[in-house]
Amino acid sequence: MSVYMLAGTDVHDPEAHQAYIQAAIASLEGFDASIKALCDENKTVEGRKSPGRLIIVEFGSRAEFDRWYESETYVNARPLRHSTAATDHLWVTADA
Numbered sequence: 815m816s817v818y819m820l821a822g823t824d825v826h827d828p829e830a831h832q833a834y835i836q837a838a839i840a841s842l843e844g845f846d847a848s849i850k851a852l853c854d855e856n857k858t859v860e861g862r863k864s865p866g867r868l869i870i871v872e873f874g875s876r877a878e879f880d881r882w883y884e885s886e887t888y889v890n891a892r893p894l895r896h897s898t899a900a901t902d903h904l905w906v907t908a909d910a
Contacts, residue, residue, distance in 0.1 A: 817873045818850070822865030827898040834894035841887040846874030859866040865902070872908075879905055 825831045832857040837850070858864040873879040882888055895901060 815873065816877045817876045818908060819869075819871045819873065819879060819903060819905050819907050821869040821871075823827075823867040823869065823895075823899045824841055824865050825867060825899040828876045831898040833882075833890060834898055836886070837891035837894055841885060842871070842882065845882045845885075846878045847882060848872050873905075876905070876907070 842849070848871070850872050851868060854867050856864045856868050875880065891895070
């Protein structure tokens, strides 16, 4: 069953954040994963304010997500994200 990672990101250092984006995209290589959306234009229709950027990545399974999230390449990319943006990450299953 597919798992989707949803990441809401408010970037406070756009130039430096580019290094994280490159590292994060590269970290997906070799995993059953694909970027479904990466957009800076979104709108809250109800509830709390939307993040400045929304990213959706599909993984083939929860195990594949866990394997990627704890991979050396992504673990090494995380400090770049933490130092350049405020983020919320969650995963959801696609068991509609």
